[in-house]
Amino acid sequence: xATQFGRKLACELIFSHFxxxxxxxxxxxxxxxxxxxxxxxxxxxxNITQLRNCLxxxxxxxxxQAFKVEHEGVGSAPQRVSTSYIALTDxxxxxxxxxxxxxxxxxxVGDQAEALIEGLLEHGRQTLEQxxxxxxxxxxxxxxxxxxxxxxxxxxxxxxxxxxxCPAPEPSLxxxxxxxxxxxxxxxxxxxxxxxxxxxxAAPTDAExxxxxxxxxxxxxxxxxxxxxxxIGQKRKREALQMDTKTAAAVDEKEVxxxxxxxxxxxxLRHQVCVAFVRSxxxxxxxxxxxxxxxxxxxxxxxxxxxxxxxxxxxxxxNSVRNLPLGQGMTVxxxxxxxxxxxxxxAGYVSxxxxxxxxxxxxxxxxxxxxIIELLRQIEVEGIVLQRYGRECCRIFRLLxxxxxxxxxxxxxxxxxxxxxxxxxxxLLKDHYIQVQExxxxxxxxxxxxxxxxRVNMRAVLHQVLDDMYHAASNLSQRLAHExxxxxxxxxxxxxxxxxxxxxxxxxxxxxxLLKLDDAILLFHDF
Amino acid sequence: MAxxxxxxxxxxxxxxxxxxxxxxQKVLDEELQEVEVExxxxxxxxxxxxQKLQVFxxxxxxxxxxxxxxxxxxxxxxxxxxxxxxxxxxxxANTGIWTADLKKRTNxxxxxxxxxxxxxxxxxxxxxxxxxxxxxxxxxxxxxxxPSREVTGGAWYTEQDYDAEFVDVVKQQCLHFILKQGLAxxxxxAESVRRSGITQVELRLEEFKQILDTLVLDxxxxxxxxxxxxxxxxxVSFETVCYRASRSRIPETSALTSVPxxxxxxxxxxxxxxxxxxxxxxxxxxxxxx
Numbered sequence: 063x064a065t066q067f068g069r070k071l072a073c074e075l076i077f078s079h080f081x082x083x084x085x086x087x088x089x090x091x092x093x094x095x096x097x098x099x100x101x102x103x104x105x106x107x108x109n110i111t112q113l114r115n116c117l118x119x120x121x122x123x124x125x126x127q128a129f130k131v132e133h134e135g136v137g138s139a140p141q142r143v144s145t146s147y148i149a150l151t152d153x154x155x156x157x158x159x160x161x162x163x164x165x166x167x168x169x170x171v172g173d174q175a176e177a178l179i180e181g182l183l184e185h186g187r188q189t190l191e192q193x194x195x196x197x198x199x200x201x202x203x204x205x206x207x208x209x210x211x212x213x214x215x216x217x218x219x220x221x222x223x224x225x226x227x228c229p230a231p232e233p234s235l236x237x238x239x240x241x242x243x244x245x246x247x248x249x250x251x252x253x254x255x256x257x258x259x260x261x262x263x264a265a266p267t268d269a270e271x272x273x274x275x276x277x278x279x280x281x282x283x284x285x286x287x288x289x290x291x292x293x294i295g296q297k298r299k300r301e302a303l304q305m306d307t308k309t310a311a312a313v314d315e316k317e318v319x320x321x322x323x324x325x326x327x328x329x330x331l332r333h334q335v336c337v338a339f340v341r342s343x344x345x346x347x348x349x350x351x352x353x354x355x356x357x358x359x360x361x362x363x364x365x366x367x368x369x370x371x372x373x374x375x376x377x378x379x380x381n382s383v384r385n386l387p388l389g390q391g392m393t394v395x396x397x398x399x400x401x402x403x404x405x406x407x408x409a410g411y412v413s414x415x416x417x418x419x420x421x422x423x424x425x426x427x428x429x430x431x432x433x434i435i436e437l438l439r440q441i442e443v444e445g446i447v448l449q450r451y452g453r454e455c456c457r458i459f460r461l462l463x464x465x466x467x468x469x470x471x472x473x474x475x476x477x478x479x480x481x482x483x484x485x486x487x488x489x490l491l492k493d494h495y496i497q498v499q500e501x502x503x504x505x506x507x508x509x510x511x512x513x514x515x516x517r518v519n520m521r522a523v524l525h526q527v528l529d530d531m532y533h534a535a536s537n538l539s540q541r542l543a544h545e546x547x548x549x550x551x552x553x554x555x556x557x558x559x560x561x562x563x564x565x566x567x568x569x570x571x572x573x574x575x576l577l578k579l580d581d582a583i584l585l586f587h588d589f
Numbered sequence: 590m591a592x593x594x595x596x597x598x599x600x601x602x603x604x605x606x607x608x609x610x611x612x613x614q615k616v617l618d619e620e621l622q623e624v625e626v627e628x629x630x631x632x633x634x635x636x637x638x639x640q641k642l643q644v645f646x647x648x649x650x651x652x653x654x655x656x657x658x659x660x661x662x663x664x665x666x667x668x669x670x671x672x673x674x675x676x677x678x679x680x681x682a683n684t685g686i687w688t689a690d691l692k693k694r695t696n697x698x699x700x701x702x703x704x705x706x707x708x709x710x711x712x713x714x715x716x717x718x719x720x721x722x723x724x725x726x727x728x729x730x731x732x733x734x735x736p737s738r739e740v741t742g743g744a745w746y747t748e749q750d751y752d753a754e755f756v757d758v759v760k761q762q763c764l765h766f767i768l769k770q771g772l773a774x775x776x777x778x779a780e781s782v783r784r785s786g787i788t789q790v791e792l793r794l795e796e797f798k799q800i801l802d803t804l805v806l807d808x809x810x811x812x813x814x815x816x817x818x819x820x821x822x823x824x825v826s827f828e829t830v831c832y833r834a835s836r837s838r839i840p841e842t843s844a845l846t847s848v849p850x851x852x853x854x855x856x857x858x859x860x861x862x863x864x865x866x867x868x869x870x871x872x873x874x875x876x877x878x879x
Binding site for chain 1: 721745751753756799800802803806807808836837839840841842843844845846847848850851852856859861867868870873876877879
């Protein structure tokens with residue numbers, strides 16, 4: 063669900079990272095949806111070689127995906143296959159948060175891991191060999207010296223799902239089944255649905271995605287998940303491969319492309335936000351319990367926007383909590399109290415699973431991730447209304463969100479703003495935070511005889527706020543580019559120092575604001 | 590002729606006294622069957638003119654009632670138009686009636702209505718009252734009545750104006766009390782505010798509820814059902830709704846609103862190279878001037 067300004071921001075990011083021609087190609091894909099090569103050439107007016115290079119850049123950086131489309135033969139014409147390209151807007155926007163990804167992996171795995179991820183982010187896709195070479199070049203050491211350490215670290219990243227194998231370069235997409243989605247959905251949604259369809263067609267299965275390369279298995283890393291998750295079929299394949307392990311390892315190292323698994327990073331950021339919220343809303347113990355629950359179930363999540371975590375027993379939670387730095391002194395009793403608190407809170411952070419299943423299920427709990435995220439979004443929106451329009455408007459907004467539909471007079475009484483209610487309502491209406499519905503009593507729609515009901519459409523508000531955020535983010539980065547450009551024109555030597563000071567402050571403020579704004583965008587779009 | 594007129598008048602008054610609930614036209618017709626219609630008409634008119642008789646409509650039929658002597662003195666010398674206006678005002682009770690509606694109701698000319706109102710006002714029979722719903726409109730009601738809440742706007746209005754300052758003072762007092770107590774019921778809050786003596790206005794429980802509801806909407810406090818008994822004297826039963834400081838305040842800052850675009854009134858008109866653009870934005874300029 064990329065909004066209008068989300069797309070604009072994506073194109074601007076591509077421009078600042080890869081330059082004008084790549085941006086042109088990206089723009090045509092972002093705004094027009096899937097396109098075959100000749101069409102892109104037509105829209106951009108570029109020659110094919112240049113265009114091909116631009117597409118390669120986009121694909122290398124996981125910002126676009128190629129796929130085959132089968133066209134059914136018409137009449138006597140045979141069935142033909144063509145290749146189309148589609149922009150992955152979400153992945154492009156993830157480029158905003160690379161600094162966050164690096165901080166996260168540094169805290170979780172360590173400095174070397176950070177360097178590896180940084181290399182992958184910089185180059186989009188790389189083989190293990192290239193990664194090792196880069197590490198060697200950076201440390202000023204020979205390849206042989208660093209290989210083991212890098213492989214070891216890479217293994218950790220892989221077992222934590224921070225990196226994954228690249229998706230199929232060109233999956234085929236079966237023609238859409240005749241059942242068309244209802245026409246009500248706006249065209250924009252159709253295009254985005256397509257993006258997901260292509261992605262899922264290209265995505266390898268989970269087992270393939272995180273399959274450990276042969277050269278790592280030989281190192282005998284016992285903590286790797288190879289043994290328990292690889293299906294039998296693959297085990298057999300592995301046995302076959304072992305006959306010529308050395309060649310296989312070499313091929314693996316040279317040919318298999320790896321990339322950063324954005325989904326895992328987003329998932330972890332999402333969990334962090336949930337835990338921090340519960341910690342501040344309930345208490346530290348509850349936060350730690352939640353963190354333990356999410357840690358224990360993270361691997362089993364199937365999407366980054368997981369609705370609720372899989373059921374987990376209190377014993378498992380206990381083990382998981384004890385592994386956390388804050389949870390080492392946790393007792394069974396405190397855990398029980400913490401869980402009870404989480405489950406009984408009206409916000410419904412956690413609920414008991416399988417109560418109907420009886421004793422067999424035991425005490426199983428699930429984290430209602432979507433509820434926490436929804437609550438966070440609502441609080442953020444309320445804060446925005448409060449900042450933009452003041453206390454009274456915020457009161458009205460909350461009243462309507464709570465009560466559904468009300469008339470102007472009722473709103474004035476309940477929000478205790480009988481005099482200014484009309485003005486306040488129109489302010490909110492103008493910026494689409496609330497809606498008004500006319501219920502005419504007469505066929506002529508006489509205004510004085512109609513009832514006007516005011517309400518909050520939360521979905522529309524969230525969409526609007528997200529678009530505003532993208533807009534603001536886009537403005538921030540444009541202003542930053544503008545300031546930097548302006549600064550280059552200054553060559554008055556006298557004030558150079560002052561200018562440098564000023565521009566560095568401006569850069570700090572704008573970049574910090576952009577990162578903070580991106581936190582909110584993550585909350586509204588990716589969580 | 591005159592004696593028959595007098596006799597009829599007396600008869601009508603007797604009948605009225607016999608029917609204290611009011612004398613319907615039908616009964617009157619039956620009782621005075623033998624009297625000529627012309628005579629009845631004259632005697633009724635005489636009585637009405639002398640303010641001895643009142644006429645009402647009860648459903649479809651007309652009902653007569655004798656005016657008591659005290660009231661008769663009050664209305665002495667008033668014209669029938671004055672009486673018509675008076676009755677219309679009387680019917681409106683304590684919500685009052687607007688002159689335009691008065692005109693419609695009585696079917697009189699504006700001038701006649703004005704004259705009647707002037708008469709009635711000078712005799713302290715009716716009074717004009719300003720309403721809160723329509724500031725420029727005056728409504729009339731009987732002199733002895735107190736205007737209803739709809740007209741005055743209730744406790745939160747002073748002189749027909751919504752007293753936001755007063756509301757705010759009461760609100761702060763309520764909030765202060767709840768924060769101090771930790772947990773308090775509606776009655777506790779009301780009691781404390783009354784005792785604090787910050788106001789002479791008599792506030793009812795409904796009004797306190799209204800205040801607390803807005804505090805809840807402002808995210809300052811939250812409702813809890815039951816919960817631990819407060820430190821106050823009254824034991825809290827498990828069904829009572831109590832109030833305590835809210836655990837989730839509405840955030841005072843947000844990522845969006847801390848950049849100029851988040852509170853920009855013309856964000857929708859802003860585009861690169863437009864009249865309003867991020868490059869030329871004055872809000873940005875102010876923000877980035879150190």
